[in-house]
Amino acid sequence: MSAPDGLRELxxxxxADVPDYPKPGVVFKDITPLLADPAAFGALTDAFAGMCERYGVDKVVGLEARGFILAAPVAVRAGAGFVPVRKAGKLPGTTLRQAYDLEYGTAEVEVHADAFEPGDRVLVIDDVLATGGTADASVQLVRRAGAEVVGVAVLLELGFLAGRERLEADLKGAPLEALITV
Structure with a gap:
């Protein structure tokens, strides 16, 4: 599903596009102007909360770091719990950890081992879907913790990086919804 035209344009x-950040040749997608606009941020929150209602979500997962900013108000609006998926080493207590490949090397994300009740219905939210590695690792973590991934939702999908193809194989039929694809 993509956003209706009015929401997409808003x-x-x-x-904002920031050329050559964090390195030459990369165009960084800066969402801070969107976050500073209460109408735009509210409309985005409503769109994601609507997905939660459609899928009967119990928990909303936000991916570090900008996914936290988006997912937390969505969880509140949808009457669901919020669960952060963090970079490895950032959570206290017992965690589950999942490695994923980067362009040059690997990274790991983790979640609290007791973050979900068995059978919780979970929507994973992030700001940008690029190569799909972080989202894919998060989907695997949620499942390992005993919950059901009912979908992944992103504000912006960078279609030219083919993250959708990487992620859809592991979604096992759960939808991947991008409000905007460029």
Missing amino acids: LLGRI
Whole structure:
């Protein structure tokens, strides 16, 4: 599902392109102008909360770091719990950890081992879907913790990086929804 035209234009108009960041040749998608606009941020939160209602979500997962900013208000609006998926080593207590491949090397994300009740229905939210590695690792973590991934939702999908193809194989039929694809 993509955003209706009015919402798409509202959101796109508040995402700034920052050329050559964090390295030459990369165009960074800066969502801070969107977050600073209460109408745009509220509309985004409503769109994601609507997905939660459609899928009967119990918990909303936010991916570090900008996914936290998006997922937490969605969870509140949808009457669901919020669960952060963090970079390895950032959570206290017993955690589950999942490695994933980067362009040059690997990284790991983790979640509290007791973050979900058996059978919880979970929507994973992030700001940008690029190569799909972090989202894929998060989907695997949620399942290992005993919960059901009912979908992945992102504000912006960078279609040219083919993250959807990587992620859809592991979603096992659960939808991947991008409000905007470029």
